[in-house]
Amino acid sequence: MGKKIKLDRIVKAPGHKLAKELQTFFREHGIFVVNLIGSPGSGKTSLLEALAPLLGNRAAVIEGDLATDEDARRLNKLGLRSFQINTVDACHLDPGMIRDALQNMQLDGVELLFIENVGNLVCPASFNIGEDMKVAVVSVTEGDDKPAKYPTAIEVSSAMVVTKIDLLPYLKCDVERMKRDARAHRPDIQCFIVSAQTGEGVREYLAWMEEQAEGALQHQE
Amino acid sequence: MGKKIKLDRIVKAPGHKLAKELQTFFREHGIFVVNLIGSPGSGKTSLLEALAPLLGNRAAVIEGDLATDEDARRLNKLGLRSFQINTVDACHLDPGMIRDALQNMQLDGVELLFIENVGNLVCPASFNIGEDMKVAVVSVTEGDDKPAKYPTAIEVSSAMVVTKIDLLPYLKCDVERMKRDARAHRPDIQCFIVSAQTGEGVREYLAWMEEQAEGALQHQE
Numbered sequence: 183m184g185k186k187i188k189l190d191r192i193v194k195a196p197g198h199k200l201a202k203e204l205q206t207f208f209r210e211h212g213i214f215v216v217n218l219i220g221s222p223g224s225g226k227t228s229l230l231e232a233l234a235p236l237l238g239n240r241a242a243v244i245e246g247d248l249a250t251d252e253d254a255r256r257l258n259k260l261g262l263r264s265f266q267i268n269t270v271d272a273c274h275l276d277p278g279m280i281r282d283a284l285q286n287m288q289l290d291g292v293e294l295l296f297i298e299n300v301g302n303l304v305c306p307a308s309f310n311i312g313e314d315m316k317v318a319v320v321s322v323t324e325g326d327d328k329p330a331k332y333p334t335a336i337e338v339s340s341a342m343v344v345t346k347i348d349l350l351p352y353l354k355c356d357v358e359r360m361k362r363d364a365r366a367h368r369p370d371i372q373c374f375i376v377s378a379q380t381g382e383g384v385r386e387y388l389a390w391m392e393e394q395a396e397g398a399l400q401h402q403e
Numbered sequence: 404m405g406k407k408i409k410l411d412r413i414v415k416a417p418g419h420k421l422a423k424e425l426q427t428f429f430r431e432h433g434i435f436v437v438n439l440i441g442s443p444g445s446g447k448t449s450l451l452e453a454l455a456p457l458l459g460n461r462a463a464v465i466e467g468d469l470a471t472d473e474d475a476r477r478l479n480k481l482g483l484r485s486f487q488i489n490t491v492d493a494c495h496l497d498p499g500m501i502r503d504a505l506q507n508m509q510l511d512g513v514e515l516l517f518i519e520n521v522g523n524l525v526c527p528a529s530f531n532i533g534e535d536m537k538v539a540v541v542s543v544t545e546g547d548d549k550p551a552k553y554p555t556a557i558e559v560s561s562a563m564v565v566t567k568i569d570l571l572p573y574l575k576c577d578v579e580r581m582k583r584d585a586r587a588h589r590p591d592i593q594c595f596i597v598s599a600q601t602g603e604g605v606r607e608y609l610a611w612m613e614e615q616a617e618g619a620l621q622h623q624e
Binding site: 221222223247248249250252271273300301302303304305308321323324325327328330331332333334346349352353 | 469
């Protein structure tokens with residue numbers, strides 16, 4: 183940490199090498215990058231809101247949405263520095279968008295960068311945007327069949343965060359089935375069961391995330 | 404109605420003309436086609452389940468999912484004839500998939516065909532698969548910002564069905580905002596507020612749908 187952030191190499195990188203260059207850039211600067219993927223309204227931004235007071239200045243967020251800057255504004259209000267990308271019609275973020283965002287961000291002191299992808303449980307699963315890991319966010323309100331029905335998103339994700347569990351009393355949703363189906367597609371997937379409303383499970387998820395970040399950075403030294 | 408279903412022309416149609424040929428085919432056979440688009444877990448299948456007892460034999464469903472045939476099985480169990488397409492990695496249905504489904508379906512007596520697209524509020528908005536209209540399904544559990552944040556899905560849809568309103572007491576969700584934002588992107592959009600659990604709003608939606616179907620078929624005569 184503490185190295186001066188230099189963007190030259192990623193700015194000049196050719197398109198097809200950009201994801202790899204971004205990865206090198208993040209590693210060199212001690213930044214662990216999490217690509218959050220999930221359906222519209224699965225609770226990605228709410229999860230980040232719940233994490234905000236625990237993260238302080240060492241984290242930053244890139245927000246991907248077709249339209250509006252609502253999500254970045256929600257997080258900036260909580261002191262989590264966030265930059266909004268609008269993809270207009272594009273169904274996922276690509277490495278070029280991340281490069282452009284980085285040129286507009288202040289990354290000093292950042293150790294954890296969350297990239298909230300466009301709300302879409304399909305397309306973002308197929309693209310690397312320089313991240314260390316993907317994390318799938320699936321809400322209980324979407325139904326317990328979603329890990330089985332969107333296997334690619336599960337296969338590419340190191341963790342699944344099951345959100346909105348405060349609503350479980352009002353739903354027919356079997357969280358055990360979600361975990362079982364997720365593990366059938368990716369046996370080593372970590373499962374976290376959280377509520378951004380009550381805070382349940384949020385610290386556990388963050389603790390694991392930080393452990394992963396430390397592991398990755400030590401590996402590099 | 405009552406014409407014998409002949410698939411020859413759509414089977415032979417070249418790829419780029421297929422959507423148009425499908426439209427002609429459906430019109431000639433008196434079948435009104437609704438392309439349901441919405442996020443994973445927005446309640447598209449549950450809406451069809453609620454419609455099933457009101458539809459009987461005059462309706463059929465094509466179900467699009469990356470994986471599993473759960474949805475078609477759910478509907479067939481309720482007597483609504485349904486055919487499942489698995490798109491594997493594809494993020495939306497295309498006309499070729501609809502053609503293939505039709506070759507495997509029994510369409511005699513069908514006046515209304517619902518095509519439930521892959522759960523995805525982005526990509527399916529950009530593709531015509533032979534439908535008369537698109538209908539966007541958005542649940543209150545996804546949050547009231549979704550019509551503003553997914554404008555393309557709204558712009559291409561003749562109606563927006565807001566689902567899961569039985570859960571409103573447990574959420575912060577302003578349905579009026581959803582309607583307002585939807586109308587900002589498409590002033591003539593019809594809004595229906597439904598609960599598949601309680602049945603609220605389901606008959607109103609069906610009545611409108613049938614009116615549209617009648618209008619389209621009369622127009623053709």
